[in-house]
Amino acid sequence: MSQTVIQDPSAAIDIKVDVELRNVFKVFNGDTAVRGIDISICQGEFFSILGPSGCGKTTTLRLIAGFEEPTGGEILIRGKSVAHVPPYLRPVNTVFQSYALFNHMTVLDNIAFGLRIKRLGKAEIQQRVSEALRLVKMESFARRFPSQLSGGQQQRVALARALVNRPAVVLLDEPLGALDLKLRKEMQVELSNLHQTLGVTFIMVTHDQEEALSLSDRIAVMHEGRIEQIGTPSDIYENPQTPFVADFIGDTNLFQGYVEASDPAALQITTDKGLKMVVQPQETWNGATSQPVVVSVRPEKIQVSLNELDNQPNCYSGRLKHVMYLGTHVHYLVELSSGDCLTVLQPNRAESLPALHTPIHVYWSATDCLALTA
């Protein structure tokens, strides 16, 4: 896995680490929001922290920004511990979830705020502000007040206000959460372009897995204050290490079961509902026989057939319970004779759709599913 390379300190000599969290804990009045997380974020990386609400991701971001002090552990920015360093002395700038623009100032004054605090020269401030305005395509709005802007425009101002300070790290707290779908897609592209143009480290917090997958170099999936997995988007999607990650990222079908027999090439698994499955173990597999496991099969990896097939390892019969026509794809809900319900996603091949309650067979290869230790 790629993150092991980066997280191993001896291998990271030539990769500059911008932000490092070492065994960080945060407790609020007895509630543990963050339970010992380790993250290393490299210079220039687009790093996302992904998880459901309440998983501790925003707390993690606030710890890096300095709005909260960790209860335990250590945070380093550019190699220096930032313990007890107040937010205004940290080389990071935040794009807040609801932008937090100063509504008593114009767009221009908002963006110039950080530079004026630093008492830069008038000419330099002017030059850098107009550069930032150009970067987010808001040149013609400099004299407006935030209340006179749309959500997307406010978002751009918030970005410019952070970027103009040329921070080591830009922290983005659900930056696109308040925008409608179409605008969100547009801003995703712009955010990605900005990141590539500037080469600054971006750390983004989001609950939107699609956003995280499409934008990030690496993703940390958080759950109940812990990190479940860190990896590239394809790593996270194709090789989830825990049932939570498999379930949270994309759609999946999960079967609880246990390992009946294992050899390096294939695991024989029996599910709790009695299905026999053959699964090729992941490289990291270290489970033993009779180990409880969860088998995960993505809906798009499942094939359907009206005829019975003999030579397929994972082939089960069932009835078609529901069909949803999605245009590019067709979504099937199949009830197996074991009682399990499977979601199946097939590309639309312009065939006539099978009728409801038709007996149907589903199958997938041993390499198209994963066995995760439960």
Added chain:
Amino acid sequence: MLLVPAGAWLLLLLVAPSLMILEFSLHPGLRPGQAFGAYGLGNYLQIFQPIYLQVIGRSLYFAISSTLTCLLLGFPVAYWIAVMAPKRWQNLLLVGFVLPLWTSSLLRSYAWITILRPTGVLNTLLSTIGLPTLDLLNQQSAVLIGLSYNFLPYMVLILYASLEKLDKRLLEAAADLGANPQQVFWKVTVPQTLPGIAAGCLLVFITSLGDFVVPELLGGASSMTAARLIYNQFLGATRNWGFGSSLSMLLILAVSVSIALLIKYGDQEPERY
């Protein structure tokens, strides 16, 4: 049609008396029981005599000083209750602060007499711990103490309402952009709460300017104010209703201008331009 009862009420209790005062003020030297003489501006010209200008100046001085005192004392208190105190204590702290308003202002002023008089609570305390005693009662300082004490709760209430609405994320955003706590205060907190500050100041200014009880009870002979002067003209020894009325008109004008300013600027949200 729905406005008729309220309109009639307003006409009867506010507009009619004001017009009566206006009528009185236009008859120079009008005394009770006397028939209206010729119209004239004599009552208004009388205001410009140095001794009366001094009284008006003193009234303004009291009003402005007590406003500033209330702002300087009230802002930290309101800030503390609204921003720093735990949420569940906020209402209790606020009630505690407003509690004095439940007693009459007359009573509170008498209480200050017992505190400030030469043999009062304060001086007893001072002499017990070996400090020189203070002669505050019947001085201007006693008026300032009394006015500030009386109107501080109003200031705190209004500032609290303003600070409570303050978006705390703006404070974080400013800190994030490199502003230290002082810079956050002057560049974000103050501009964001300016409408509340203006409203609080105008309210304290107006009520201090028109207050009669505090200067009368605590101020002594050296603290003649416009309100006391009006009282003297109507009910005191002088009994010059005409002059009293012109002074009243002046006070009504000053208060009206202040209220107009308050309506125009005080309630304006910072995002409306």
